[in-house]
Structures are given as structure tokens and as C-alpha cells.
Amino acid sequence: MYRISSVSITNRNDYHQRINNAKILIGNSPENNGNNNPSCAVITSIPSGSTRTFDCGGMIGRFVNVYLDDPQGILAICELEVYGELVDTYLVMGRSVVVVEKKLCWSDALFYCRDFYWDLLSIHSEEEQREVEEVMRNASLHLTKHVWLGLRRYLMVGTWTWMTGASVDYSYWETKSIWQMTSPCGGVDTDGSFHWRDLPCGDHLHFICLADFPEDNKRVTFFSSTRPSV
Template identity: 65%
Template structure:
């Protein structure tokens, strides 16, 4: 019997292609959350995703407005990772040149307020009160940013629309652990690929921060609806030249459930959880292909540990 302290739901994601016509795609920006570098004249970030394309800044009350500065950004956090077909931006009808030279960015990197993500387009200009479409060719991301670096100006958007489809991940078993949404992914990957997978489609490999979380993760693993590998990857990593373990999420490791404390020279730096009735943590060779657990909730206080691979651009 599953504890009432948390919910467990099986979610089988169906892969979607990008073969749909643009007219069949919906504006997913309406379901997102907007923020920006500053607010002036009541031009809140959310006004660019309110469904109102009125370009009359003075009378429409539906355009954003940053502070007068040298650097600006507007950011949209989508509710999931999307393959973005195209983005439509509606410009204001006066001082339309203020948007000239802004960059449209899409990706999953939350650092620097999302402004380190790949570029879809440079907005050279948009006519007064006009809407312009920018083809992003299926770029994958949860963040859509407009960044403007130009002295003594203001960034204004009257509407930003994002058209695309969810970038469907592999089937997974979803649950809530201590208020955090997680997914046990029905795909076997090496540790580094599992980390990138979680960061591409969700948020990060899971950290376990307390005994209470450990017990609930155990219940999740008992309830998974597909056969699990005997160990499942966590976001647990050890310094290559030391004995200290840490979480890739940046969470403090003030709880551990290692069965034994091995000598670091004889262990692998990648950590996993046993899926038998013991559920102890331990190291595995990083190249082994195992199931893994992702944290799916966006964490605004992002202190994730950066990880680089020569096999990934």
C-alpha cells in the first residue's frame, strides 16, 4: 500500500514529431512564467504572455517595459521542455527601434537568468506595431529569452508567442517525494548521459537530503511499474582525487546512506542507490548503463554543479 504522504502516478510519455503544420501548433507561452531585468511604468513581464497583442503602449496596457539601462533581458520559463518551431514577437507602435539588435535565446541553462542559452535569432528590427515570426527549427529548451545589450535604452515586448511541442522523454514512473516531483526513467544510460538527460528534459539527477526523503524514495522504487536495474543512478558524485561525495544539484550532503565507506582509490566517482530491500547507496563504474531518477521541478535557487563532457557540444 502506497503511503498517503506522497502521490505516485505512472506517466507514459508518447514521442511527438515535428511534422505538424505550424497552424496546428498552440501558443505554449500562455502557460509559462515570465520575468525580466527590471520594471518601469507598470510594464510587468507577464504582459508579454497575456494573449493581448495590442501594440499601443500608452493606451493598451499590455506591453512590458524595463528600466532605462545598458543591459536588459526578458525571460519565459515554460512548464516543460519544448521543441520550439517558431516564436512570434509583437513590437510596440512607438519607439519601435528600441528592440533592434536584441537576441532571441532558447535552451535549458538557467545560469545568468537564462541568458547563456543558444541563439535562435538576432532581432534586427520589427515594424511599428507589427508581429514578426522567427523560425527556431525545433530548438529544445524550457527557457525563451530576449536579451538586449545597448547603452541607454529600454526593452519592450507587447506579446511573445512560442509555438512548439513537448520534447517527449522516454517513458517514466512519476511520483512526489517530500513535495518534490521526481521521475524514474525507463531508459538505461551511463551516469553522465543520465545527468544530461535529466537536465535536458527535467531539472537534475535526484538528490536525497534526509532520512525522510530516503524512506519515500524507497517506496517509489518499490512501486515502479517496470523492472529496475539492481542499482539506479542518483545525482551523487565524488571528487576524483578525494573521498568527499557531493550532490550535482548543489544540495548540501548532510545525510548519507552508504552501506560501507570505501577507500576512494578503489571506488568509482559515480553514485547509485540499491533497488533491493536494502536501498543503500554505493559507487558504480560510471560507464555502466542503469536506470536513473530525475528531479523534475524547476529550482529557482540554482546552485547546480556544472558538468562538461568532450562527447557533448
């Protein structure tokens, strides 16, 4: 996966209008030939034989494609160059994960992971917990005191679940006291104990995304007042 800073496209000398209204898409999903991935830009037009550079603002993905959503259209490109840098990825129980350097609240972290990867990371066993700890020890950035995981508590019933929909069969809470579980969002300490903690959902923290797409493609639909469901 790469953090894409910009994409430069050179148009043909002839039939230059064939590039008009094409979209530059960047993401990790191979579904529909990558045409379901988020958009960096819409190419309104490029003059004949000219080059335009589109700022993608550090969008992250393993696929970059140009897509013309017109059954009657013909897409033509002379040259395309992609500029970016490799994103550090780690393996946890054979799954690719990424420690994101942005500091976001829990819901924005969830949306970020779902926009650019798959989901906030879930942990299902002690072995997986230890591998996540190793990832945080080796992370290249100075992590916030806590890091968001895909843990969410249902307020009506009081039970915790992973945003993949899996139940929390294995847990590593600092304490099981109900008084320590007052916030519905969960993260993990980075101070060496690596216990899980309930945290105010509005805290701006680093977070860990699962980058691989699971075979069942299951995850919990999440709604926000500022975003549509994902």
C-alpha cells in the same frame, strides 16, 4: 509532464511564409516564456494551407511552444496538435521526481535530466530516502540492479557531493570502508536494501530525475568530452 512523440502544424492560407524558420521547443522550464527549452525541430517552411508533422522522438516536458527568433518577424499558425503520453511522476518530500526508463551511463543520465527535467535526484534525509525507496518499489518498469543518483566524488579530495552542490550530510552507504568507494559515481540498490553504492560510471542504468526547478536554481557545472558544460 508528457513524452511528446510528434507535433503537427497547419499553416495559414495567406501569409504562409510567417511560419518559416520557427522552432518547436519542448521542456519544463517556464523561463523566457519557455523559449530556453530544447528544440524538437526547426520549421523551414510549410506550404499554404498544408499540414506538416514533426517527429520529436519522445522528448519530455510540460511546455510546448513555437518560437520565431526574429524581432522583425510575425509568427502565424492556423492549427497545432501535440501527440504524446503522460509521464508517471512521483512526489518525494513534495518534489516531483521521474524514474527514467532509459539505461544510460552516469554522465549521460545527468545530461538527460538537465536537458529534460532539472537534475539527477539528491537525497538529504532519512525520510527522503524512505520515500525514494517507495518510488522504486512502485515504479512501473523493471529497474536495473542499481539506479543512478546525483552523487559524485571529487577525485582530488575524495569527498562526495550532490550535483546540486549540497554536501552529503545524510548518507546511506552499504559500507563506509574505503575499499568500497573506488568509483566516483553513486547510485542506489533496487534489490530491497536500497543502500547507496559507488559504481563504475560507465554502467548503463536506469536513473531518477528531479523534475521541479528549485528556487535557488543551484547545481554543479559538469564538463564532458562529448558535451558542453551544463
